[in-house]
Amino acid sequence: MAKCDCKSQPTVKAKQPQPRHYTVGYVPNGGKAQPSPQLKISGRWLEELGFTPGQAVTVTTERGRMVIEAVINI
Structure with missing residues (x-):
């Protein structure tokens, strides 16, 4: 029986x-009516x-x- 000469590559x-999941908050405005909505997104995953x-x-x-x-500026 012949030997198999195959090398399997690891699958990535x-x-x-x-x-x-985030929650829309608001920008504090000194207690005045109708504060502006705010969404803050942060984390190392953004860099990835x-x-x-x-x-x-x-x-x-x-x-x-x-x-x-x-x-992206070319």
Whole structure:
């Protein structure tokens, strides 16, 4: 019986995007009526996705949905 001359390569699974859960808060305005909504997003996971401190982003919106994209200057 012939020997198998095959080498299996380890499979590397791509990291699946994890949903993140945040709560919309508000910007304090000294107790005046109708404070502005605020959403603060932070964490090392942003860097893993290609977002770095000081980088410009584009925010595209529609009702109930927000897409944040890094601005890449060529």
